[in-house]
Amino acid sequence: MSIANNFFEIFSLPIAWEIDESALNQKFRALQLAFHPDRYANKNDFEKRLAVQTASTINQAYETLSSPLLRAQYLLELEGFDANQESHITSDGQFLMQQMLLREALGEAKESANPKDALVSLSIEAQQTAAKIQTEFAQHFNAKDYNLAFDTLAKMQFACKFVKDICSLEAELEEL
Amino acid sequence: MALLQISEPGQSPQPHQRKHAVGIDLGTTNSLVATIRSGSADILPDEQGRNLLPSVVHYEAEGVSCVGYEAAEHSSSDPLNTLLSIKRLMGRGLEDVKRLGTGLPYNFAADEGGMPKIKTAHGPVSPIQVSAEILRKLAGRAELAFDGMLDGAVITVPAYFDEAQRQATKDAATLAGIKVLRLLNEPTAAAIAYGLDAEEAEDENAQRLIAVYDLGGGTFDISILRLSKGVFEVLATGGDSALGGDDLDHAIANWLCAELGMTGDLDPVEQRVLLEAAKCAKEELTESDQVELDILDTTLDLTKDQLHELVDGLIDQTLSACKRAIRDAGLKTNEIDEVVLVGGSTRMPRVGQKVGELFDRQPKCSLDPDLVVAMGAAKQAEVLIGNKSADDMLLLDVIPLSLGIETMGGLTEKLIHRNTTIPVAKAQEFTTFKDGQTAMSIHVVQGERELISDCRSLARFELRGIPPMVAGSAKIQVSYQVDADGLLNVSARELSSGVESSIEVKPSFGLTDNEITQMLQDSFSHARDDMRLRALREQQVEADRMLEDLRAAIEKDGETLLDASELNCLQVALDELQALRDSCDDHRQLANQIESVGKSSEDFAARRMDASIKQALAGLSLDEALDK
Numbered sequence: 001m002s003i004a005n006n007f008f009e010i011f012s013l014p015i016a017w018e019i020d021e022s023a024l025n026q027k028f029r030a031l032q033l034a035f036h037p038d039r040y041a042n043k044n045d046f047e048k049r050l051a052v053q054t055a056s057t058i059n060q061a062y063e064t065l066s067s068p069l070l071r072a073q074y075l076l077e078l079e080g081f082d083a084n085q086e087s088h089i090t091s092d093g094q095f096l097m098q099q100m101l102l103r104e105a106l107g108e109a110k111e112s113a114n115p116k117d118a119l120v121s122l123s124i125e126a127q128q129t130a131a132k133i134q135t136e137f138a139q140h141f142n143a144k145d146y147n148l149a150f151d152t153l154a155k156m157q158f159a160c161k162f163v164k165d166i167c168s169l170e171a172e173l174e175e176l
Numbered sequence: 177m178a179l180l181q182i183s184e185p186g187q188s189p190q191p192h193q194r195k196h197a198v199g200i201d202l203g204t205t206n207s208l209v210a211t212i213r214s215g216s217a218d219i220l221p222d223e224q225g226r227n228l229l230p231s232v233v234h235y236e237a238e239g240v241s242c243v244g245y246e247a248a249e250h251s252s253s254d255p256l257n258t259l260l261s262i263k264r265l266m267g268r269g270l271e272d273v274k275r276l277g278t279g280l281p282y283n284f285a286a287d288e289g290g291m292p293k294i295k296t297a298h299g300p301v302s303p304i305q306v307s308a309e310i311l312r313k314l315a316g317r318a319e320l321a322f323d324g325m326l327d328g329a330v331i332t333v334p335a336y337f338d339e340a341q342r343q344a345t346k347d348a349a350t351l352a353g354i355k356v357l358r359l360l361n362e363p364t365a366a367a368i369a370y371g372l373d374a375e376e377a378e379d380e381n382a383q384r385l386i387a388v389y390d391l392g393g394g395t396f397d398i399s400i401l402r403l404s405k406g407v408f409e410v411l412a413t414g415g416d417s418a419l420g421g422d423d424l425d426h427a428i429a430n431w432l433c434a435e436l437g438m439t440g441d442l443d444p445v446e447q448r449v450l451l452e453a454a455k456c457a458k459e460e461l462t463e464s465d466q467v468e469l470d471i472l473d474t475t476l477d478l479t480k481d482q483l484h485e486l487v488d489g490l491i492d493q494t495l496s497a498c499k500r501a502i503r504d505a506g507l508k509t510n511e512i513d514e515v516v517l518v519g520g521s522t523r524m525p526r527v528g529q530k531v532g533e534l535f536d537r538q539p540k541c542s543l544d545p546d547l548v549v550a551m552g553a554a555k556q557a558e559v560l561i562g563n564k565s566a567d568d569m570l571l572l573d574v575i576p577l578s579l580g581i582e583t584m585g586g587l588t589e590k591l592i593h594r595n596t597t598i599p600v601a602k603a604q605e606f607t608t609f610k611d612g613q614t615a616m617s618i619h620v621v622q623g624e625r626e627l628i629s630d631c632r633s634l635a636r637f638e639l640r641g642i643p644p645m646v647a648g649s650a651k652i653q654v655s656y657q658v659d660a661d662g663l664l665n666v667s668a669r670e671l672s673s674g675v676e677s678s679i680e681v682k683p684s685f686g687l688t689d690n691e692i693t694q695m696l697q698d699s700f701s702h703a704r705d706d707m708r709l710r711a712l713r714e715q716q717v718e719a720d721r722m723l724e725d726l727r728a729a730i731e732k733d734g735e736t737l738l739d740a741s742e743l744n745c746l747q748v749a750l751d752e753l754q755a756l757r758d759s760c761d762d763h764r765q766l767a768n769q770i771e772s773v774g775k776s777s778e779d780f781a782a783r784r785m786d787a788s789i790k791q792a793l794a795g796l797s798l799d800e801a802l803d804k
Contacts, residue, residue: 003789003793004789004793009793010793012793012794029407029570030792031792032570032572033570034788034792035789035792036570036571036572036660037599037659037660038358038559038560038570038571038660041328041357041358041560041561041562042560042561042562042721042725043725044722044725044774044781045774046774046778046781047781047785050781050782050785051785052599052657052659052660053601053657054785054789055599055660056599056600056601056657057601059596059597059598059599059600060600060601062597063596063597167503170503171499171500171503174496174499174503
């Protein structure tokens with residue numbers, strides 16, 4: 001059962017890159033208050049199953065729209081792109097070079113005398129890069145340059161993966 | 177003025193009567209049952225006024241001889257037939273049990289599935305059966321207190337329990353004849369009991385970040401929650417479902433063992449004696465700085481500092497899990513507003529001290545750490561059973577461990593990542609490998625590691641009935657649905673033909689539906705008439721609920737959502753059900769009729785759901801949608 005034409009419609013929000021986070025949060029809670037399976041604990045199995053499906057869709061929609069990367073992917077899927085593939089690579093050579101340098105820096109940070117401090121500055125740089133790419137995506141998407149937006153999405157995936165790798169390295173160091 | 181309506185004794189009063197719901201904390205060491213009376217959560221004690229029920233079952237040749245305190249008395253004299261800490265074996269395979277080295281002195285026997293069974297004087301019993309005995313005892317306490325049947329229960333589980341452990345818990349409840357309203361995570365239950373969401377409520381939009389540190393007898397949980405008025409949103413959870421107070425006792429017992437110069441394998445009685453001494457020492461040292469122990473004719477001294485040396489490593493493991501959970505929640509330690517201590521093992525001052533140091537604040541422990549989980553579960557049960565309006569309470573929980581499937585080369589492909597809000601669904605498409613292939617098998621695992629062998633095997637799903645086609649042309653969509661209890665359901669459909677595949681589930685370390693049915697029947701045959709009466713009563717309750725429900729639904733939406741003939745059909749079906757409910761004494765016949773009415777009202781239910789979704793989405797009136 002599909003409950004709406006798209007995830008934005010579920011929260012009565014316009015299909016757009018920019019999102020009103022507080023409205024999203026508020027509507028998410030209101031919807032879960034109505035459709036969470038706990039509201040159907042006393043109903044028969046069929047109605048319980050419907051509630052589980054509805055609540056799952058609401059959760060998935062909320063997760064997708066809350067995350068910049070997933071939201072960007074989803075927006076392009078709505079435009080007919082197969083956006084959920086990791087094999088898609090950007091053609092921006094400068095960006096790729098920068099990513100390679102960042103990766104090298106990450107390797108060096110790991111081996112350095114004080115890896116925790118080295119990671120802090122790297123982490124700031126990575127987050128700035130990620131923010132910059134998001135702005136780039138917004139420009140292309142809002143200008144309906146979907147091919148360029150699609151290319152930027154590949155960069156976004158790169159940058160997100162890098163931020164994630166820094167986080168897990170930080171976690172590793174903390175647990176030593 | 178309306179007169180009070182009083183029904184005849186034994187007859188059910190009319191709709192909207194109060195229902196009997198309880199919260200059950202099924203613990204490693206102790207279990208409890210609680211309910212809401214005059215608005216507050218009360219633990220239901222036994223006839224001697226004792227709140228706790230030791231999670232201990234003693235078996236004799238004829239079967240269970242006793243449960244709880246009486247059973248615990250046998251623990252040193254008859255260790256092999258006195259089963260305790262059974263929660264550590266729930267949902268585990270025999271290999272896990274050996275690897276984890278639970279330190280339990282039992283003789284295990286594997287059944288065909290590799291599931292551990294414990295050899296007792298009564299024969300081999302599964303951990304699920306043992307847990308069912310404990311649940312049955314607790315349900316008995318409740319029914320005595322209510323002087324009536326139990327309508328439903330919320331049963332708590334460690335947040336870090338995997339799907340197999342949750343399923344085992346639910347199966348135990350089914351065996352005990354208890355209707356499970358919900359499996360609730362223990363830390364979430366504790367947060368509810370504290371009513372932390374309601375604090376500082378002057379500001380309607382205030383949000384608070386809470387860490388619940390729950391160290392029980394055999395499990396450790398950490399949950400990070402975001403609370404705003406009425407909403408308990410779990411951001412991340414972590415822990416170790418095989419680390420608890422028991423392990424602290426074992427660390428001390430090992431030290432004792434070394435000090436006493438005991439080597440080689442200890443016999444079960446010696447093991448128990450050492451563990452008892454370790455437990456005593458641990459408890460004594462909460463108050464004093466040194467304790468003198470008399471064990472097996474030797475006197476030993478243990479100081480507080482020595483104790484700390486023995487247990488600090490284990491406590492540090494829990495702190496690592498705390499840090500990981502905070503990071504998973506996307507937070508920093510200093511952003512946590514409040515830390516709550518739950519579980520009997522947090523009574524040990526060293527635990528509170530070290531947790532306090534990590535979060536740099538005094539942890540909260542104003543409610544009894546042994547009782548708080550059951551109290552929270554009782555509050556939730558009261559809401560779910562429908563006694564209390566639920567308009568302003570919402571629990572959003574997460575899946576504690578990633579869910580994945582086995583791919584080529586023994587690798588895991590993650591489908592649902594840990595700390596995703598549940599319920600959640602994921603779909604995947606597969607195709608066939610050979611011409612005319614009609615079946616395939618999917619191996620579902622849970623865990624964070626890359627290799628299948630490092631994850632927990634949950635079940636193998638065999639899909640059958642795929643229409644025969646050329647290799648690669650079938651498109652099989654497999655849907656994985658995790659419900660609000662954290663339990664998995666898999667369904668599959670061939671997309672081009674629309675044919676639903678039949679799925680046979682082979683749980684890796686659990687019972688199949690058939691096994692549960694068999695066990696239920698075995699327990700019925702003991703007291704056949706009694707059980708028949710009970711089963712009839714259960715079906716009557718079910719029929720009443722359905723009649724009440726559907727009549728209300730028809731009154732509200734019948735004219736708008738059904739045409740005249742549909743409405744008439746449903747009315748007739750309801751009248752028939754009512755007639756059968758009032759006259760029939762065969763529970764199976766009544767159950768069949770209930771099922772058939774349920775089936776014929778599915779369309780109506782789906783339309784009502786659609787209508788309420790449309791209504792909610794239109795944002796016209798959320799309040800009305802709630803008032804379904």
